[in-house]
Amino acid sequence: MIESAPVARYRAALAELDPRISIAAQLRALFPLIEAELASGVPHAAVLDDLAAAGLSVQHSTYTITLYRWRKAQRSAEAKSAAPPLPHAAPTTATKAPPTTAPTLNAIEGRPRNIQTPGDLRKIRDMRIDLEALRREGK
Known part of the structure; x- marks a missing residue:
């Protein structure tokens, strides 16, 4: 047969790894190869069959969770690399911009950063929105 x-690629990659590492760590090492397969249209079930044929028996739940975590780590790494660099101290010969006279206004008070708990939803319900300040911020 x-x-x-x-x-063959999975076997070669697995041969280079320490056999004592966890299945999730072995999967993380294979995910660049797996992502290429998935991008070409291969279904996840076929990838799991290929992994089993290469000698790495993985439960579907382990595969799914590890793939989700790996992709999330890749997205955060890309976001960090795409972030603009922090500005360095301006040279002393450069002219400084005149200071703004209007203070920074916050038109919405009590807004949560993200929604993870029912308490965050209550914060949204109890937010105070100053429409006049919001209008001034928009100018």
């Missing part, structure tokens, strides 16, 4: 190309 001839071994498929993905199975």
Whole structure:
């Protein structure tokens, strides 16, 4: 029986890893290869079959959770690399912009950063919105 190309790549990558590491760590090492397969249209079930043929038996739940966490880590790493660099101290010869006379206004008080608990929803319900300040911020 001839071994498929993905199975051969998975075997080669697994051979380079320490066999004592966890299944999740082995999956993380294989995810760049797996992502290429998924991008070409291979279903997740076929990837799991190929992994099993390569010698890495993985439960579907382990595969799904590890893939989710790996993709989340990749997104946060991309976001950090795409973030603009922090401005350095301005040279002393540069002219400084005149200070603004209007203080920074916050038209919405009590807004949570993200919604994770029922308490965050209550904060949204109890937010105070100063429409006049919101109008001034928009100018």
